[in-house]
Amino acid sequence: MERYGKAQFAAAIGLVANGVLGLAKITGGTLGRSSALVADGVHSLSDCGTSVAALIGLKVAAKPPDKGHPYGHGRAESITGKVVAIILIIIAVILAWNSASRLLRPHEYSAPFLGALLIAGASILIKEGLFQYKIRVAKKTGSTAIEADAWHHRSDSFSSVAAFVGIGASMAGGPKWAFMDNAAAGAVALIILWVGVSIFRKTWGELMDASAPEKTLGNLRALALEVPGVDAVEKIFARKSGLDIFVDIHIEVDPEMTVKEGHDIARRVRKHITGESDNVKNVLVHVEPHGSGADEAHLFNQPSDVIWRNFGC
Template sequence: MVVNFLLGVVKLIGGIVGSSFALIADSVNSIGDVVTTVIVLFALRVAQQPPDDEHPYGHTRAEAIAASNVALLVIVSAVFVAWEAFQRMGSAHAIPASWTLWIAGSNVVIKEALYQYKVRIGRRTNSAAIIANAWDHRSDALCSLAVLLGLGAIRLGGESLMWADEVASLVVAAAIIWSGAQLFRSSASELMDVQADPDFIQEIHDASLTVSGVKEVETLWVRKSGLEYFADIHIEVDPEMTVAEGHRIGHRVKDHLLDKFPTLRDVLVHLEPHGHCEEEKPSGNSPY
């Protein structure tokens, strides 16, 4: 957050003093990152609060809600930048100073380093918001590269290539819109309880079958909520066993899965008699 703020201020001052709207557009991107980081930090804090009477499933969806709102904010800022760039297209203005190239080049290196750092954290914690924020850094690095190329073209071509500054600004805006759209898509999918990654589901399925008494896994639904997952599993057991025996098997399955997969917040286990007819299965259920 501090790095983004400093970059935003430097690029804003550099763009105004050095007569580069592309740098000003890039500064809007960095300052917007400061706002999004604050939102993500707040959302992660809310998401870690324990369940209460009003939220028995916890507050983990705060992360996806924050991510979707961040995406909309990112897209709106990009539209503003694009509109300003279109208005400046073809108008006469001063050639950007040579030192603006150093600002753009330094920003490429810093933003790429931030991406590499944050994407490792996002993958380790399985946080959609952090991974999305990391890719925002990567898109920022590409934006700064476009600014660098645009400024370089102007310095080499002079007034005949003055339009390169506005083109670089439009490239920045397009990259921001693309990043925002991808972020909104992923966060919206999480809010709609999309099925988890097939490999993760297969691991849960195979782990369930290792529990003594489980004959088959009939249905397995796994949804992501914030940094964690919730699983609904239908297991088949011997139809002749007592309710108490089946209950114990269900608890063993739940305990085993929660112990084996730390990202699972809760597992709801439903028992089915092994070998029952297909027409007896609830409609709409499908194997994991």
């Protein structure tokens, strides 16, 4: 199999495994009287949903720009990520609420069945196996997405370990330890909540036009200065949209040159930057006369309404 095929195969394996594990755990947990196993099963199914949403997001994001979306479709990934994060948070809150209300309300003791314990144990082994397999594929293909996926499988096995311990303790400990199964369900809910919140935070930055890192800005500035005729870079903004970066750059040129000469330099700056950097999708170059940018030097120390009036120049 070639690299791309290997990566896709690894993604498909994870999807199927999570689907089968999720259904097995929810069924086994319901029949085997373990709310921890049901919670862990909901976790696996939600992972399935996350993967499907990510695939859809990637597919839409890969579409080229069109008339209705001249900046491309890169945000699709952040939007599906946001939806998934909100769903995960809601699921986690419901599971946590259920486990807390069962813990606080006295009820008859009913130990989980052995089957529930065995399913939780199998889930730990399968998840660890998936981790080992995917970390190897990640090394071979150099895919960071698969590496992240691998570590997710390992964190999933912690969720199953929590269920395993909870079920085992409430089976072995008798009525006194019956609460352990519910407590484990609460722990699983917290793990899901953590995953949801971290996806929410990541997509927040992407949807807010967060700036590209300072290092990237420095590299882009250096690239622009390499173009003959660019006397200075007055300011530069870069924002991420999906995997793409969009750049706004203000260059200073000789005030006496013609509009045509200035425009040619601007075009060379755009070509040079998009040619030399992998992720830069487009560069908007603004040309201004060298030596007149002093009034803009302290742009970010001014009140925000002044910044907005100055933005176009």
